Amino acid sequence: MRSRGCRIWAAAALLGAVLASGAAVAEDPPEAGSQATVKVRSQHMFPRPVFYAEPLAELSFGEVLTLGESSGDWFRATRSGGTSGWVHATALTGAVAGEGDIGSGSGEVSSDEVMLAGRGFNSQVEDAYSSDHPELDFSEVDAMERLEVTPSELESFLAEGGLIESTGSSGGDSGDSGSSPDSGRGRGRS
Amino acid sequence: MVCAMILAAALGWGLDDLDDVVDVVESDEVQTAIEVGESFHDAAREISETEEYYIGRAVAANILHRYSPVSDPDVQAYINEVGRAVSVYSPRPATYGGYHFLLLESGEINAMACPGGLVFVTRGLYDLADSEDELAAVLAHEISHVALKHGLRSVEKAKWTGAFAQLGTAAAERYGSDEVRELSESYGDVVSDITTNLVTRGYSRDSEKQADSLAVAILDRSGYDPAALKRVLEAMAAMDSRSGPGFWQTHPSPEDRLDVVEESLDGCTGTPRGMAERTARFAERSAVDASAPETTDSGTSGRGGRSSGGSSGGGRR
Numbered sequence: 001m002r003s004r005g006c007r008i009w010a011a012a013a014l015l016g017a018v019l020a021s022g023a024a025v026a027e028d029p030p031e032a033g034s035q036a037t038v039k040v041r042s043q044h045m046f047p048r049p050v051f052y053a054e055p056l057a058e059l060s061f062g063e064v065l066t067l068g069e070s071s072g073d074w075f076r077a078t079r080s081g082g083t084s085g086w087v088h089a090t091a092l093t094g095a096v097a098g099e100g101d102i103g104s105g106s107g108e109v110s111s112d113e114v115m116l117a118g119r120g121f122n123s124q125v126e127d128a129y130s131s132d133h134p135e136l137d138f139s140e141v142d143a144m145e146r147l148e149v150t151p152s153e154l155e156s157f158l159a160e161g162g163l164i165e166s167t168g169s170s171g172g173d174s175g176d177s178g179s180s181p182d183s184g185r186g187r188g189r190s
Numbered sequence: 191m192v193c194a195m196i197l198a199a200a201l202g203w204g205l206d207d208l209d210d211v212v213d214v215v216e217s218d219e220v221q222t223a224i225e226v227g228e229s230f231h232d233a234a235r236e237i238s239e240t241e242e243y244y245i246g247r248a249v250a251a252n253i254l255h256r257y258s259p260v261s262d263p264d265v266q267a268y269i270n271e272v273g274r275a276v277s278v279y280s281p282r283p284a285t286y287g288g289y290h291f292l293l294l295e296s297g298e299i300n301a302m303a304c305p306g307g308l309v310f311v312t313r314g315l316y317d318l319a320d321s322e323d324e325l326a327a328v329l330a331h332e333i334s335h336v337a338l339k340h341g342l343r344s345v346e347k348a349k350w351t352g353a354f355a356q357l358g359t360a361a362a363e364r365y366g367s368d369e370v371r372e373l374s375e376s377y378g379d380v381v382s383d384i385t386t387n388l389v390t391r392g393y394s395r396d397s398e399k400q401a402d403s404l405a406v407a408i409l410d411r412s413g414y415d416p417a418a419l420k421r422v423l424e425a426m427a428a429m430d431s432r433s434g435p436g437f438w439q440t441h442p443s444p445e446d447r448l449d450v451v452e453e454s455l456d457g458c459t460g461t462p463r464g465m466a467e468r469t470a471r472f473a474e475r476s477a478v479d480a481s482a483p484e485t486t487d488s489g490t491s492g493r494g495g496r497s498s499g500g501s502s503g504g505g506r507r
Contacts, residue, residue: 090285120238120241121240122240126247128373130251147270161467162464163464
């Protein structure tokens with residue numbers, strides 16, 4: 001029997017799986033050996049499957065990658081220009097723009113396909129809502145979104161707090177290939 | 191169909207013991223998720239990553255209409271570093287706009303997580319924490335709400351149905367003015383529902399239990415002390431005053447939550463290290479900016495003897 005901690009984690013992971021499967025047409029999970037699209041505004045490509053390594057590249061929403069091997073929830077991905085590195089699965093979708101038919105309005109499309117087509121609640125809708133609510137100041141939200149922690153800042157912070165071993169781009173954890181959502185693990189975990 | 195998906199997912203996640211699978215499928219968490227999944231099923235599709243982002247931004251704008259940010263950039267940078275150190279160990283480390291954390295100038299005991307990853311913590315709650323690990327515990331709980339999409343799930347089903355009815359009719363990438371107006375109304379309904387739930391109504395007790403359980407697991411994986419969540423709840427339970435807006439309105443009692451947390455802690459295997467260094471860092475980075483204006487505060491004065499520097503009650507305008 002697995003530990004309760006493991007089962008809690010598994011239950012949480014299942015929640016994600018169930019939520020992702022709730023739609024009439026499910027989201028498109030990325031798969032090794034296939035193409036995938038970056039579904040977040042920006043995301044780094046790392047030399048190791050951790051969020052605190054020196055990034056190899058910065059990826060943008062809509063960029064299509066070719067996926068290779070996986071390690072936990074990370075995929076080794078290759079850009080069209082040939083750069084290869086690790087990208088976390090939650091930043092990717094298996095959907096590729098233009099493949100789905102979203103024009104019918106039948107609802108037979110995935111949420112990711114809708115997203116890649118620029119549909120749904122978007123900046124245009126936010127602008128209209130903002131105009132109707134002049135008391136709200138979205139520039140404060142913009143300012144909040146500028147509060148960023150770079151991978152190198154994160155690495156220093158984790159190391160100084162004893163949350164990973166040592167420092168340096170080659171230091172820290174080498175990552176595991178288990179079922180963890182992030183291949184890096186805190187210091188003292190085994 | 192959903193149960194079959196769960197079974198497949200369970201096997202995929204390594205729960206090869208049938209008893210384990212049955213226990214997980216029968217858990218409250220998964221049963222709740224099934225109901226939500228069925229709700230989205232009825233509504234034709236799940237909300238997309240970008241839609242969640244734009245909903246979260248509008249909810250955040252409404253929260254920032256009620257509260258002011260703490261003006262000290264150093265403490266804002268610190269809370270973002272702690273939040274990032276925790277969020278990368280969540281089941282959902284990447285969202286469209288990413289996770290961002292903001293300390294609010296309010297003596298209320300409260301924290302609020304908007305869909306997509308915008309997370310607010312009041313100065314009153316921050317000062318209740320006695321260490322970086324306890325702050326991390328507070329943030330892990332909020333990050334769990336984001337990862338489990340509790341904000342989206344708290345919206346009345348009828349509002350989703352109305353919104354999706356409109357979202358499914360326009361084929362163009364750019365909407366016409368009439369379509370935008372209709373969509374904006376649906377968007378506003380959803381935003382209003384979530385804001386009310388965050389500020390005054392609170393999430394369901396099950397959602398809070400899920401967030402506490404997941405927070406313990408995230409802390410355990412990150413290297414922070416998972417028992418820090420228990421200590422924060424004990425500090426809340428020891429408070430004399432349990433009235434006013436914020437936490438006391440929106441969350442189950444700390445005593446109820448402690449039962450869940452203690453059960454979750456049984457499964458933790460790690461031995462936290464470096465707590466002394468982190469606690470010293472917390473004291474240093476949390477020091478009140480001497481240039482900040484003096485305020486009187488009816489909230490908490492902080493267990494660590496730090497001046498709160500908070501404001502009264504949190505009302506902004």
